[in-house]
Amino acid sequence: MFLGLDCSTQSFSALIIDAREGTIVYEASVNFEQDLPHYQTTSGFVNGDGPGEVFSNPLMWLEALDLLMGRLVDAGVDLSAVEAVSGSGQQHATVYLNEHFHSTLASLDSNQTLKEQLKPCFSRELSPIWMDSSTSEECREISEALGGDHVVCQKTGSIAIERFSGPQIRRFSKRNPDGWQNTSLIHLNSSFLASVLAGKSVSIDHGDGAGMNLMNLSSGDWDSDAVEATAPQLSDKLPALAPSATIAGKISSYFSEKYGLNPEADAVLWSGDNPCSLVGMGAASPGKMVISLGTSYTLFAAMDQPLTDPNGFGHVFGNPCGNFMSLICFSQGALALEKLRSQLDITWEQFSDAALSQKPSPIRTLLDEQFHNMKSRSDWMGETPDTIYVTGGASQNQGICQTIANTFKAKVQRMGTSASAALGAAMRAAHATGEFSLDQLEKKFTQPAPDSLISPAS
Numbered sequence: 016m017f018l019g020l021d022c023s024t025q026s027f028s029a030l031i032i033d034a035r036e037g038t039i040v041y042e043a044s045v046n047f048e049q050d051l052p053h054y055q056t057t058s059g060f061v062n063g064d065g066p067g068e069v070f071s072n073p074l075m076w077l078e079a080l081d082l083l084m085g086r087l088v089d090a091g092v093d094l095s096a097v098e099a100v101s102g103s104g105q106q107h108a109t110v111y112l113n114e115h116f117h118s119t120l121a122s123l124d125s126n127q128t129l130k131e132q133l134k135p136c137f138s139r140e141l142s143p144i145w146m147d148s149s150t151s152e153e154c155r156e157i158s159e160a161l162g163g164d165h166v167v168c169q170k171t172g173s174i175a176i177e178r179f180s181g182p183q184i185r186r187f188s189k190r191n192p193d194g195w196q197n198t199s200l201i202h203l204n205s206s207f208l209a210s211v212l213a214g215k216s217v218s219i220d221h222g223d224g225a226g227m228n229l230m231n232l233s234s235g236d237w238d239s240d241a242v243e244a245t246a247p248q249l250s251d252k253l254p255a256l257a258p259s260a261t262i263a264g265k266i267s268s269y270f271s272e273k274y275g276l277n278p279e280a281d282a283v284l285w286s287g288d289n290p291c292s293l294v295g296m297g298a299a300s301p302g303k304m305v306i307s308l309g310t311s312y313t314l315f316a317a318m319d320q321p322l323t324d325p326n327g328f329g330h331v332f333g334n335p336c337g338n339f340m341s342l343i344c345f346s347q348g349a350l351a352l353e354k355l356r357s358q359l360d361i362t363w364e365q366f367s368d369a370a371l372s373q374k375p376s377p378i379r380t381l382l383d384e385q386f387h388n389m390k391s392r393s394d395w396m397g398e399t400p401d402t403i404y405v406t407g408g409a410s411q412n413q414g415i416c417q418t419i420a421n422t423f424k425a426k427v428q429r430m431g432t433s434a435s436a437a438l439g440a441a442m443r444a445a446h447a448t449g450e451f452s453l454d455q456l457e458k459k460f461t462q463p464a465p466d467s468l469i470s471p472a473s
Contacts (some may be wrong), residue, residue: 018439037459104205214267295439297461370414
């Protein structure tokens, strides 16, 4: 069996697959707002004091991981049969750690919690996440230092973007010089949690590393010019970069002693949620377009070569299975739908009925605006798919899927599981062991849901 974990904006999920039988063995999830209310989050995040500031608490992620593993044990899942573990993390979120991180990871005590032991290891209490838009000034500074947006985009796959890790790092180094000096290591959400699972600091994978405005797409290494333009001494604070299929080592004894996880299980590098969803949707090879309908909406597809968006709206990330992927993120996704549904005081079933109706309504207006904008912003990708594959929580809504089909004039196919990021992480864990080809795993786990094909209205 293989375990895939997913630390998203709103929840921490686990999905276990039997790669030989082609079955999903078990799924579990911890909802940050509902299960950990003492962090006082809304949908897993908190707003900062300054305009555009949005944070999450890495201690919450750690507490959720312990809670999640405990739920697997309570459900009777035989974790001793797990052969490898990998994971998926919300992209761009940065974690700032001090000199105690390495030694603490190496000596985790299974009689204490992760939160208790790792709390002294942070040089910054909260992590800025992908929803943060407070770094416009830092984006301008980085772009000017490198010679303009075009240069930044050609080097790193994206223009300097407010939510990306590089501008966020620069803002922290400028506004909190003492905290910056106390920072020995900066991880992403994904590589931080991969380090916890491995019991040592591990590399950032190419898939998630490409979402930082710091990785050179051509070399797969840190771009020295971008690193220098971002913050002083940054090169000393970044982990190495490595291919996504890298096995970092065996699982930490903390998890084998506390939860019975196989001590010989491989700890595979984690990647970002969107790169993992690419795998979990069976779209790691060029030819498929995927729309993920989560807290944000993302549209992505695999690419052989890094074609960048001349208008700067789209991004190029690393494909966890090699080469590249194109992606466009729309931050006002399902949250905007939930806000409107709440204002109208209706159920999701009523929301879907209104979306399917030809009668004008605020729901129809919002959905039409969202997906017409998505289509126009994605023209640079050069993709004219016959079928679009959808995933994420909102993909279960018939009205939303019909709107996508009508807007793109393409068929829409819903996948068998909406947990594509966790599934992709589990598939990546199996693939990294060398026993299973990606093609084998896709045939077993990424088939569309029966009777889910939606055609555009004539």
